[in-house]
Amino acid sequence: MRKKFFKRILKKLKTSPPNPPEVSAHGEIALKKQDIKDTLDQNLKIFKSLYSVPDNADVKVREIFIPRLKRNAAILFIASITDALEIEARIIDPLLHESESDAEILNIISARSVKTAKKIEDIVDEVNNGNAAIFVDGDMQCYLADASSFQARPVGKAENEVVLKGPKEAFTEKALVNLSLVRKNFRNESLVAEKAVVAKRANNGLFILYVKDLVNEDLLKKVKDRISKIDIAAVQNISLLEQLIEDRKNSLFPTILYTERPDRATSFLQEGHIVLFMDNAPACLVIPVTFWSFFHNPEEHYLRFPYANFTRLLRFLALFNTIFISASYIAIANYHSGMIPPDLLLAISATREKVPFPAIVEILLMEFAFELIREAGLRVPSPIGPTIGIVGALILGQAAVQANVISPLVIIIVALGGLSSFAINEIHFNFTIRIIKFPFILVAGVFGIFGLTALFVGGLYYAVSIKSFGVPYFAPFTPKYRSSGDLLFRKKISSERFRPGYLKPKDGIKKGEV
Incomplete structure (x- = not known):
């Protein structure tokens, strides 16, 4: 009996509930393909149905009488994305007070731009973009006036691509x-x-x-x-x-x-x-x-020639440091201890004497902790974020060393690698470097320096095979193209004569005239 009871329960759980009935929108889609009607009442009925008026409180319909034409009219707009004052001043007021008997609607409305449309779907698109639709009784066309007013924050400073010398403006959501x-x-x-x-x-x-x-x-x-x-x-x-x-x-x-x-x-x-x-x-x-586009910093062309190349050298070293420092420590400590000077080897052995874990476990634990602290610092409110990063790293590192869970040298190595990753400011490329260091750590723990080298060469082969919209990832370094030579080190501004050859631009030479 129990088996049958449980079988019935499992059968009910496995049986998926019936799908809800589908509501077809084919009628509405077909309606949008049609032209508007020649009577105002019919057009208002169509558009009120499409926009669910009056249930949709955001959509407004203003009906007026145009004295000059002696005809009724209606203005349809979405209040939250349209400037009501613009509609009042540029559309309604001119239509109500126009005195010339032969003036056209297009000439009466004084909006920033006015155009006409006949298809319902075209009118809907314009209204959804914040424009006002004017329907006049007897007209087989709709007048569309530009009155959009989407809300957006003001222009501010760049948050992710910070520069010390150069423009501070950043894009907004508009x-x-x-x-x-x-x-x-x-x-x-x-x-x-x-x-x-x-x-x-x-x-x-x-x-x-x-x-x-x-x-x-x-x-x-x-x-x-x-x-x-x-x-x-x-x-x-x-x-x-x-x-x-x-x-x-x-x-x-x-x-x-x-x-x-x-x-x-x-x-x-x-x-x-x-x-x-x-x-x-x-x-x-x-x-x-290309790869070099992510490696370069927007500030480098604002700095003088020696300063810019110094920062690029630092970033290039930071790139390799982030990927290889933890993996190299594991490979040398586990398989190639002969490469370490005897005094340093004795010092490392003394610090790891009471640590119960192998080097690879130490590194993985600290790398995970560092990434966790970084992510926590980013997600919490800004006044607390830096505090969490500093306090968390100090307390966690000190406690781990005192508890003989992690050796002091591992704390130094992971901290160096983590700090180096901050030098790579491009968001996606930063994620790439932070993620690929973990395969290098695992390979170094299993195969040592030889595995590290093999993975690096294999990764290079893969990276060279990548293309961005047909452009090789490492161009113009490989394959070789004529360009300004702005790769690992940039040239002087006056020496950058060519545009990137891999783009095949119409004009490959930079010059003053256009």
């Missing part, structure tokens, strides 16, 4: 503001901002920026084709778009650059790159990019 910041840096008529839609249901707009005199047409077509193939209900911001269009979605190595600095985006545009903007993201995407 795409038009970001476009103005770029145009402030690059005031040229050849800068093109094409608009596209990446999600039909949510109507998420995307701006594709490029310099038409420089950008390679094949590269531009490849980017547009990849964007047009996106088939998803909504793409809220640029971070989601990045994951949809990147080359290798499961790779640790990023192939698209994410930056929040207008000056950096402008410098890429002037080289022949393509930049993508969307609302709701305080940054842009740069396409295509």
Whole structure:
């Protein structure tokens, strides 16, 4: 009896509940493909149904009578994203007080821009973008006035790409503001901002920026084709778009650059790159990019030649330090102790005399603790974050050493590697370096220096095979292209004569005239 009882229960648990009935939207979709009607009542009925008026409190319909035309009219807009004062001053007031008998509606309305549309879906798209739709009884077209007013925070400082010398402005969550910041840096008529839609249901707009005199047409077509193939209900911001269009979605190595600095985006545009903007993201995407794009810091061109190369050398050493210092310690301590001077070897042995764990366990424990402290410091409120990082590291490290769980040398090694990782300021590349150090630690614990070398060579082979929109990842170092030579060390500003050859720009030589 018990077995039957339990079998019945398991059968009920395994049986999936019936799917809820699907509500078809085909009728609404078909309606949007139609043209508007010639009577105001019919049009209001259609659009009130589409926007669920009066249940939808955010959508407003203002009905007026135009004395000059002796006809009724209605203005439809979404209150939260439309400037009501603009509608009152630029649309309603002129329509009510126009005295000329032969004036056209397009000439009466004094909004920033006015256009007409007949299809219902076109009108809906404009209203969803914050514009006002004016319906006039007897007209087979709708008048669309620009009155959008999306809320956004003011322009502030960059939080992730901090510079000591150079512009402090950063992008905001409003795409038009970001476009103005770029145009402030690059005031040229050849800068093109094409608009596209990446999600039909949510109507998420995307701006594709490029310099038409420089950008390679094949590269531009490849980017547009990849964007047009996106088939998803909504793409809220640029971070989601990045994951949809990147080359290798499961790779640790990023192939698209994410930056929040207008000056950096402008410098890429002037080289022949393509930049993508969307609302709701305080940054842009740069396409295509190479390994060197992530390695470079936007401040280096603002510093004098020797200072910039000194910081690059430090960052290059920090890159290798982050990846190899912990793994090298394990490999040398476990398999190649003969490489250590006798006095240092005795000192290391003395510090590890009471530690019960092997070196690899010590390193993994401390690396995990360091990453945990870093993540906790980022997620808690800003006044508490630095305190958690400092206090947590001091207390945890000191307690671990006193309890003979971790040797003091391991604390020093992990701290050096962790501090070196902070020198890599690009978000995605920073994650790449922090993650790949763990495979190196494991391989070093099993195979020593030989395993470490083999994994490094294999990783190089893999990285060289990566492409960003057809551009080799290590270009122009390999394969070799004509470029400015801005790789490990940058040249003097006056010596940077060529744009990157791997982009195949229309004009490969930097010069004063355009």
